[in-house]
Every structure is written in structure tokens, then in C-alpha cells.
Amino acid sequence: MEQLRTIGGDHLALRDQVLAELRRRIVDGDYAQGERLTENRLAEDFGVSRNPVREALRVVETEGFVQILPRRGAVVATLDxxxxxxxxxxxxxxxxxxxxxxxxxxxxxxxxxxxxxxxxxxxxxxxxxxxxxxxxxxxxxxxxxxxxxxxxxxxxxxxxxxxxxxxxxxxxxxxxxxxxxxxxxxxxxxxxxxxxxxxxxxxxxxxxxxxxxxxxxxxxx
Missing domain, CATH: 1.20.120.530 (GntR ligand-binding domain-like)
Structure with missing residues (x-):
């Protein structure tokens, strides 16, 4: 499996970088519908701290790409x-x-x-x-x-x-x-x-x- 690139070394605003990459991975199916997305896991995937991940998750939740579920946290939304x-x-x-x-x-x-x-x-x-x-x-x-x-x-x-x-x-x-x-x-x-x-x-x-x-x-x- 191709290794997903990290973005921790980029010099642009980290939240915007994480947001764009998180959205892309959902859209392209790297993160499947219904898949759980923890802050720790995403921070490791992107090579960043949890703060920009938390901020990006708030945005994609508003956009409808992610749902926050009781006892599960953030999961990729389903195209019902x-x-x-x-x-x-x-x-x-x-x-x-x-x-x-x-x-x-x-x-x-x-x-x-x-x-x-x-x-x-x-x-x-x-x-x-x-x-x-x-x-x-x-x-x-x-x-x-x-x-x-x-x-x-x-x-x-x-x-x-x-x-x-x-x-x-x-x-x-x-x-x-x-x-x-x-x-x-x-x-x-x-x-x-x-x-x-x-x-x-x-x-x-x-x-x-x-x-x-x-x-x-x-x-x-």
C-alpha cells in the first residue's frame, strides 16, 4: 500500500493544510465512509500536533464530511x-x-x-x-x-x-x-x-x- 504523505514540514498554515488533506483523503476514499478518525491517528498520519487536526475536524463536520457520534467520536459521514x-x-x-x-x-x-x-x-x-x-x-x-x-x-x-x-x-x-x-x-x-x-x-x-x-x-x- 502506498504510504500517505505527511505535511508536518509544510510552511503554510497547518490548519488549512490539514483541512485540505483531510478533505481530499475522504473524497478520494483513503478514509472510508463510516471510518473512525481519532485526533491522535490523524495527527500521526499528517505529521502534526493535535491542535490543527481538531480545528480541521470542526470544519469538515460543518461541511458534512464527518459526523461526531456519541461514544465513537469523529467518523467519516455516509453518502446516504x-x-x-x-x-x-x-x-x-x-x-x-x-x-x-x-x-x-x-x-x-x-x-x-x-x-x-x-x-x-x-x-x-x-x-x-x-x-x-x-x-x-x-x-x-x-x-x-x-x-x-x-x-x-x-x-x-x-x-x-x-x-x-x-x-x-x-x-x-x-x-x-x-x-x-x-x-x-x-x-x-x-x-x-x-x-x-x-x-x-x-x-x-x-x-x-x-x-x-x-x-x-x-x-x-
Whole structure:
């Protein structure tokens, strides 16, 4: 098993470093859903004292990645059906709005940026580098939101996409080829400047992703 890197030697704010690394390990499945996370264990994993670990645990608890349970302490949260349904309900509203606005506001440089993300994702999918595919999945969605030019959408989406990444990563091997085909349709509609088509493509993508996430027999996003 590959040894997890420590971050005790980093010179940036330790709490922020621990927070980013703890969140990444949960999202990537290094710490599994339901797994107990003690302060001592995390401090040893990260090569830091317990104080920044304690602070980071408070943040990921607020974000919904960790639960504090009686007599067990901190455990990695579970992506249950209610959590997933709620996530996709919000995604549908935000992403259809963002895609429609992006179709109206995207510049040629914006379209080139989206096309480059699609190309990178195609290469990562072909290479079966699903950690990279998951990163690019979030990057594409966040790029569309940024291109929409609506700062409220950007603000509301920033925390949510850690969870989008988490859900995608769980089933990335099965879902990735389907997801990127749907992304191409979204980007094509944005490039054409067709607000209605972009919103429709985004909605169909989120609906397909939700069905996949809620049905273990269906590919996931």
C-alpha cells in the first residue's frame, strides 16, 4: 500500500493544510465512509500536533464530511440516499442556470478553456486515471459556473463541489465515459450561444448523474 504523505514540514498554515488533506483523503476514499478518525491517528498520519487536526475536524463536520457520534467520536459521514437526493436537487437548479447564462456570456477564450478540459478528461478516462477524471469533472462544472458571470452562483457552489467530487469519485470508473459525453453536449450548446439548449443539456446531465448515484446498477457521476 502506498504510504500517505505527511505535511508536518509544510510552511503554510497547518490548519488549512490539514483541512485540505483531510478533505481530499475522504473524497478520494483513503478514509472510508463510516471510518473512525481519532485526533491522535490523524495527527500521526499528517505529521502534526493535535491542535490543527481538531480545528480541521470542526470544519469538515460543518461541511458534512464527518459526523461526531456519541461514544465513537469523529467518523467519516455516509453518502446516504437523502444526502444524495438533496445534493442533486440543488445541482439541477444551479447548473441549469449556470449553463444558460454561460451560453449567453461565454467568450471564445472561455469556450477554448472548456474544450481543453474535455480533452484532458477524455485522456484521463482512457488512461483510467479516475482521481484525475474526478478533479476534471469538478473543474468543468466550476468553469461553467465561473463563465456564467453570476457571483452568487459561484459563492453557493464552492462548498458543494467538494461533495460533487466525492459522489463522482465513488463510481468514477463506471460513470466517467457517460459523464463526459454529456459534458460535450453541454459545452457544444454553450459554444453555440443557445441558452435553452445549454440549460436542457445541463438538466439532462444532472438527471442522469442523479439516477446513477441513486441506483448502484447504473453508472455514477
Amino acid at each position: 440516499e437523502t444526502t444524495v437526493r438533496d445534493l442533486f436537487a440543488v445541482r439541477e437548479q444551479l447548473e441549469t442556470l449556470a449553463a444558460g447564462l454561460a451560453a449567453e456570456r461565454a467568450t471564445p477564450d472561455d469556450i477554448a478553456r472548456l474544450r481543453a478540459l474535455l480533452e484532458d478528461a477524455s485522456a484521463a478516462t482512457e488512461a483510467k486515471d479516475f482521481d484525475r477524471v474526478a478533479e476534471l469533472n469538478s473543474a468543468l462544472h466550476l468553469a461553467v459556473i465561473e463563465i456564467s458571470g453570476n457571483r452568487w452562483l459561484a459563492s453557493l457552489s464552492s462548498a458543494m463541489y467538494h461533495h460533487v467530487h466525492w459522489v463522482f469519485r465513488v463510481g468514477a470508473a463506471q460513470r466517467a465515459p457517460h459523464s463526459w459525453e454529456e459534458h460535450i453536449r453541454v459545452v457544444d450548446a454553450i459554444a453555440a450561444g443557445d441558452r435553452a439548449a445549454a440549460a436542457k443539456a445541463a438538466r439532462e446531465h444532472v438527471e442522469a448523474a442523479a439516477a446513477a448515484a441513486l441506483d448502484p446498477e447504473t453508472p455514477k457521476d
